[in-house]
Amino acid sequence: MTDIQSLIRPNIASLSPYSSARDEFKGEANIYLDANENPFGVYNRYPDPLQIQLKQQLAQVKNVPFESVFIGNGSDEIIDLLFRIFCVPGRDKALTFSPTYGMYAVSACINDVELVEIPLNQKFQIPRDSIQKIKSIDDLKLIFICSPNNPTGNSLSIDTIQEILEVSNSIVAIDEAYIDFSTQDSLINLIGSYPNLIILQTLSKAWGLAALRIGLAFANPQLIQLLTAVKPPYNVNALSQLEAIKAVGNYELKVIQVQAILTEREKLKVALEQLQIVEGIFPSDTNFLLVKVFNADDVYEKLVERKIIIRNRSQIIQDCIRITVGTPEENIELINTLKSLS
């Protein structure tokens, strides 16, 4: 069992967190003269710094204890907080399996933390010898495992992830941004077994709320308390909290939309496979397809000229483009446009 306490940066371990007016008085009152707010207006009051209502709802939907839920201003904020809590700049290290989501590297750089990258194998899985390698890295504080992985689209082997959890003394963050599209189950049920495990999810993808900036983390209460102590006091604004509560309350709509996106993904895959320019399509557990084409730069530029934007990933995975599944109409237009190119 990893002792979280020993992983925390000394300055964070001894931090006295900022205590806002809303932290110091939490009950219901008639008159609030404690936060230097303007008494007039609609949005004049600070939002709930602990997002209690939204967390209660998420705890229920995800079937985890309330104390195990954290909400960030997007997952990107949570990734940054993890670096700030655990990695001493210029000394400690973090680890990713490449190619993967770009924010881990950006956040590492901003925090002056060396990032070790282990390349995924031919099947975009974690290579067998990674376990040995992980054990040999000094001052390794943070491991990011993105599953399903962006931009490859596949889920990583649960057995390998669990093996890493068993041997590693680092914080292991599993980024499940695409979990609602996956055939593989979330590992959220493991948070009770591994104090160093943190599951990252988001309302930006399946829940359709990217504009609100709501990132989710699930972990043991000790880790959640650390994130809470380090975050900016009012990191999730009132409108986002309100709209997220409404959306999460409508679980059925999310299920219907995910189903529609998965159906469209399969239609898109079949249509793409017929095209001359397409060399192959990788298996996807997400709402996008990684597609190997004969000339990615050419396809990308020609689509841009026709006002259709996809992601050119050829710098990262040779000759590959990443296509997000759109509406039925958008997907048809994409296919027709691609047909006219070949």
Ligand SMILES: *Cc1c(COP(=O)(O)O)cnc(C)c1O
């Ligand atoms: C899109 C995405 C996110 C979401 O980030 P937010 O800041 O919550 O919008 C997180 N991780 C990965 C791998 C993603 O692709």
